[in-house]
Amino acid sequence: MTGEAAAPGVPRLRHQLPLLAWLVLVWMLLWGTWSWANLLGGAVIALVVTSVLPLPPVVGGTRLRPGPLLRFVGAFVADLISSGALVAWQTLRPSGIERSAIIRVQTRTDSDLLLTILAESLTLVPGSMVLDLDRERRVLTLHVLHVRGPDDVERQRASVLAQEERVVRAFGTAADVAALGPSTGEPVRGGTS
Numbered sequence: 001m002t003g004e005a006a007a008p009g010v011p012r013l014r015h016q017l018p019l020l021a022w023l024v025l026v027w028m029l030l031w032g033t034w035s036w037a038n039l040l041g042g043a044v045i046a047l048v049v050t051s052v053l054p055l056p057p058v059v060g061g062t063r064l065r066p067g068p069l070l071r072f073v074g075a076f077v078a079d080l081i082s083s084g085a086l087v088a089w090q091t092l093r094p095s096g097i098e099r100s101a102i103i104r105v106q107t108r109t110d111s112d113l114l115l116t117i118l119a120e121s122l123t124l125v126p127g128s129m130v131l132d133l134d135r136e137r138r139v140l141t142l143h144v145l146h147v148r149g150p151d152d153v154e155r156q157r158a159s160v161l162a163q164e165e166r167v168v169r170a171f172g173t174a175a176d177v178a179a180l181g182p183s184t185g186e187p188v189r190g191g192t193s
Contacts, residue, residue, distance in 0.1 A: 068169035
């Protein structure tokens with residue numbers, strides 16, 4: 001019986017290990033010095049924090065696919081560079097930033113984890129910021145810079161959907177990938193800036 005009672009806690013602990021390790025690392029960085037006392041103190045604090053303030057379980061989990069992950073990272077880095085250069089140019093040029101827009105994009109995934117990765121990857125790119133995520137309707141609301149007209153707005157939407165597809169194909173479960181439907185090819189990139 002004790003084996004059955006202990007079994008549910010073992011998977012929970014296994015899933016908590018990366019969080020515990022991260023909390024201990026943050027504790028050590030906050031102290032600024034490495035010592036056994038800081039390591040043990042960080043471990044105790046991490047255990048207390050995760051016990052008193054447990055995170056809800058992530059339903060469905062993720063799958064890591066190396067090929068799509070490389071495509072996601074490559075596109076993300078390219079967007080960082082091109083959008084960073086565009087925002088820098090807009091900031092330095094005499095006319096400044098002419099127009100911006102707030103757009104709404106209907107996403108296809110309903111995974112909390114995948115929507116979080118998508119929102120973070122969009123916000124980290126200069127020139128775009130996620131303002132709202134309506135979880136029930138699966139609608140992202142973004143503020144984007146450098147919008148000249150309706151064509152640019154549609155290009156921005158297509159870029160967000162392309163990013164969503166890269167995120168789902170890199171991290172999603174088989175059901176998440178199937179929900180995307182057949183690959184539509186990637187629209188013109190660089191639209192999240």
